[in-house]
Amino acid sequence: MVRYRRNRFSGGTYFFTVTLRDRRSDLLVRHVDLLRMSWRSARARIPHDVLAAVVMPDHLHAVLRMHDGADDYSRLWQDIKKGFSRRLGCVGPSPWQSRFWEHTIRNEADLRAHVDYVHFNPVKHGYAASVAEWPFSSFHQYVRDGVLPMDWGAESATVAIPIAGEA
Template sequence: MSNTENFECEYVYHIYTHANGKDLIFREQDNYKYFLDKLVKYIFPIAEIYAYCLMPNHFHLLLRFKNINQNLNEDEHKYLMKQFSNLLNGYAKAYNKRYNRKGSLFLDYLKRKRVNDEKYLIKLFHYIHNNPVNHGFVKDINDWKYSSYRSYINLAKESKIERREMMQYFETINDYIEYHKSNVEYDFLIIE
């Protein structure tokens, strides 16, 4: 089950969650920037992020947890979950204060699915980057500012995204772009 699967170091995961009810997680550009700052603070130290997409009411991450076992005095799942808890709680507190709201901003649990299959990994990469197109926010994937898609187009520009792992599946940047423009069947990609 994707919601109860324990995190383990050195594995790749698709991690995602939604806003509680019909709430929005991101209302304006500053919200996206603040969330990304929190992501850098809490998640980058424990994971290599391959892809992300922030949508108004949900987000997706594709990442591999680093090998941090030697530094842990506690269960690795609890430690990794604590970092996500810090990220989501810190963001929600600031968001609630800014918009004078109370209560839970996110669903009660962080959805997650371990990625054990290369074919699934590539389709998931496409799915995450195309989320704004699939949800009708933009017609062209280049027009969405809140994903890692554009980070891959200019590999010479420094990025916190770990791009080497995913670029091994594409011979050129044009191959990467064409793949993202193509229609991919998400036949075994289960997103709840």
């Protein structure tokens, strides 16, 4: 078995891509309520903040700031995947790919670029003509909080989100 080396540091901020095995599936958006329940349950065990997230039909992207001291995001994704599969009533193989992709956020510019990437992803994949049209995105919270305008993404725009420990 291959042992993956993951970059971890206490209180780190990370970008993730988590994918279903069947890339033609729409399971995640059809059952987004089960995904949300699974994520809430996992969050109670592995503390973290969701800085940005988007759920696509066959994959999701998230920018998370870990608060568990060990930055055990592998356990977090394992809990979310297991919880979703169990709530879905899966018998047999998991609908998820066994691994996930992770990137350590290094500074505010890197954070801004990844949050923008998350929010623009439904447009990039052709699921929406505008960022505001896609319902399964933290973009709508950014609009409610006054951080981004509703028409964000129509032209180049950025958002400043402070990294823990930076002024």
